Amino acid sequence: xxxxxxxxxxxxxxxxxxxxxxxxxxxxxxxxxxxxxxxxxxxxxxxxxxxxxxxxxxxxxxxxxxxxxxxxxxxxxxxxxxxxxxxxxxxxxxxxxxxxxxxxxxxxxxxxxxxxxxxxxxxxxxxxxxxxxxxxxxxxxxxxxxxxxxxxxxxxxxxxxxxxxxxxxxxxxxxxxxxxxxxxxxxxxxxxxxxxxxxxxxxxxxxxxxxxxxxxxxxxxxxxxxx
Numbered sequence: 128x129x130x131x132x133x134x135x136x137x138x139x140x141x142x143x144x145x146x147x148x149x150x151x152x153x154x155x156x157x158x159x160x161x162x163x164x165x166x167x168x169x170x171x172x173x174x175x176x177x178x179x180x181x182x183x184x185x186x187x188x189x190x191x192x193x194x195x196x197x198x199x200x201x202x203x204x205x206x207x208x209x210x211x212x213x214x215x216x217x218x219x220x221x222x223x224x225x226x227x228x229x230x231x232x233x234x235x236x237x238x239x240x241x242x243x244x245x246x247x248x249x250x251x252x253x254x255x256x257x258x259x260x261x262x263x264x265x266x267x268x269x270x271x272x273x274x275x276x277x278x279x280x281x282x283x284x285x286x287x288x289x290x291x292x293x294x295x296x297x298x299x300x301x302x303x304x305x306x307x308x309x310x311x312x313x314x315x316x317x318x319x320x321x322x323x324x325x326x327x328x329x330x331x332x333x334x335x336x337x338x339x340x341x342x343x344x345x346x347x348x349x350x351x352x353x354x
Contacts, residue, residue: 193351227252260308281332298324
C-alpha cells in the first residue's frame with residue numbers, strides 16, 4: 128500500500144513539472160509581430176536607404192541644380208559689342224540613363240550695358256557614355272531670347288538715359304559638355320553651347336532698321352548638387 132502511495136505522489140509531481148515547463152516554453156517561444164505603424168516605418172526606412180544608395184548625378188529620377196559662369200562669345204553682327212562674362216542657373220531632371228530633361232535661365236551684359244541678352248531655354252540632354260565618374264554629353268533644344276540694345280541715335284542727356292530697344296525672340300541651341308561626379312550628390316563640369324536667335328527688325332530713333340537677332344556661343348563652368 129505504501130508503495131502505491133509513493134507512485135501516486137511521483138506521478139503528481141511529474142505532471143505538475145511538465146505543465147510548468149510547458150507554460151515557460153510557450154512564454155518564450157511567442158513569435159515577434161510588428162504593428163502596422165512599425166511595419167510601415169520599417170518599409171519607409173528601407174525605401175529611403177535604397178533611394179539614397181541609388182542617387183547619382185543625372186541618374187534616372189534625379190534632380191540636378193547647378194550654377195554656371197563663364198565666357199559669352201558674340202558672333203556675326205553681334206561682334207560690334209564686346210564679349211563678356213555670363214551667368215546661368217541650370218536644372219536637369221534624369222529621365223533615364225541616356226536622356227534627361229534640360230533647362231536653363233541665363234543672362235549676360237556687354238559693352239557697358241549697350242547690349243544684353245536674357246534667355247530661358249529647355250530641351251534634352253543625351254548622356255553619351257559613362258567612364259567611371261566622367262559623363263560626356265550633348266544638349267539640344269529650343270528657347271526664348273530677349274536681346275536688349277541701347278538706342279544711341281535718340282536725343283538723350285546721357286548713356287543712362289538712352290532708351291532700350293528689345294523684343295522676345297525664338298531660338299535654338301546645341302552643344303557638348305562633360306561632367307565629373309565628385310560624390311553621390313555633388314558634380315562639376317563644363318559645357319560649350321551655340322545659340323542661334325531668329326532675327327527681327329526694329330527701327331532706331333533715326334529710322335535706321337536694327338536686326339535684333341544673332342548668334343553667340345557660351346563656354347561655362349558649372350558646379351551643382353543632386354537630390
